[in-house]
Amino acid sequence: MPRITSLACDWVHGKEHGLGSLLSLLQGYQGLTEITLPAERLNDQALTELSKLADLRTISFEYTLNEHRFCCGNQFESISDAPEYSFALEPGAFPSLINLSVYLRLSDAERLLTHPSLDASRLRKLFFISVAAQPAPVMQEFCQGGSDFHDHDHENPLTAVAIKPLLAIQSLTTLHLAQALPLTLDDDDLLTIVRSLPLLEDLSLNFRPAVLIPPNLTMGALPICAEHCPRLRELSLYMNTERFSSFRLTHAFSPTLETLRIGPSELKPVSCIRVALFLSRLLARETKVLMGQDVDDPEDPMDIDEEEWDNVKNLVTGMIHARMDEREGNSRDLSTIS
Incomplete structure (x- = not known):
């Protein structure tokens, strides 16, 4: 048998x-x-x-x-x-x-x-x-x-205290949390999470809540993940794009980050270039960025201005390519000097 x-x-x-x-x-x-x-x-x-x-x-x-x-x-x-x-x-x-x-x-x-x-x-x-x-x-x-x-x-809403038991499982490679309300986690809570789970490859923290109120996570969440999650392949976060917590941008994501999903938070037109420039300094050319229409659900559309997010996506792509081309050009110039 x-x-x-x-x-x-x-x-x-x-x-x-x-x-x-x-x-x-x-x-x-x-x-x-x-x-x-x-x-x-x-x-x-x-x-x-x-x-x-x-x-x-x-x-x-x-x-x-x-x-x-x-x-x-x-x-x-x-x-x-x-x-x-x-x-x-x-x-x-x-x-x-x-x-x-x-x-x-x-x-x-x-x-x-x-x-x-x-x-x-x-x-x-x-x-x-x-x-x-x-x-x-x-x-x-x-x-x-x-x-x-x-x-x-x-x-x-889920709090840092509620999810604390999960942090004892240091071998976790995948952590997804989903809820109607935005999580109450802030940047310090995220730092605790990623330090406790060093093997994370896929992290999704309620990046598309049903209720769009400003989240506690700031754009500073991204460099935190870049520094402490070297194995990340998938990252999905809902962040307040108008807030950049105080941090030093010392680490960028490695090319192993395949996809970054940014939840549909409010984005003002005057912030588009700032957000795009910030993202371009963190992401590798190989990383796929999803935002705006990419993360919206046609059957349950969000009340956001997707056009602004789509503008950011286009700006980020162009900035990353320009930055990489500039680096490659400088390398070629230096090689011809010797």
Whole structure:
């Protein structure tokens, strides 16, 4: 009989019967390395069985709604519908786990990541959608067709304290945070994050919130990432373009940064050249810059002046090429002198 290493289950109805079938499957396929389950099946029994699989490297709990599948999406209408977990894990739980996608309350996420039976330092990728810890509609739910509905009146913005448990996982290479409201993180908080996670390759900090109020992050966030995240390939931030915190521009991004996404913050026409010049000093020619129309969603357009951002994008591209051509020209001139 062939050895089955990957399993994807996609049933929703008949919850109790489905749980029994799932537990039987897990007990029968001890060699699984990857499993995808409907999130309705995530409970203590399922977690306990999963934690015993010695070779399991990837767990993804997905939500289904109207025959659409959304990884780590959310179909709960209120906090009371979101399950709670005891995490009664045995020592040595999840011995091979490196990738986890799950829907948890922040309090449950902290208890799981700091559980004495789980060595969270092995995790390479962690994705989780979290709900606010109060009896109110959750921050975001998926509607038919994949469009988002944000009930931000009942949402508390994520703070540096709330995400602190994540910083203990120094082996993380990917960190994505998304919420309707802008994060309350400032440049100092970002510095703490990137210093704690030196292996980051993909960092996305809510770069496209539903509510466009001025964020606390300034443009100074970029040189912070350039200095402390040498492995970055993808960076997505929502920053206040009218604020440049005090810093020395001593580091630029390496060509390993493939894509920079700048969220749709307000940009005044008089600031276009300043922002473009600043970006041109930080970015390599190889880096793809997305802003303005590039980050807007046609099905859910933002109330921003995309023209200004598109102007910045064009200016940045020209400035980077001019700067590189000037450097190459100077190098050629120097080589002919000797």
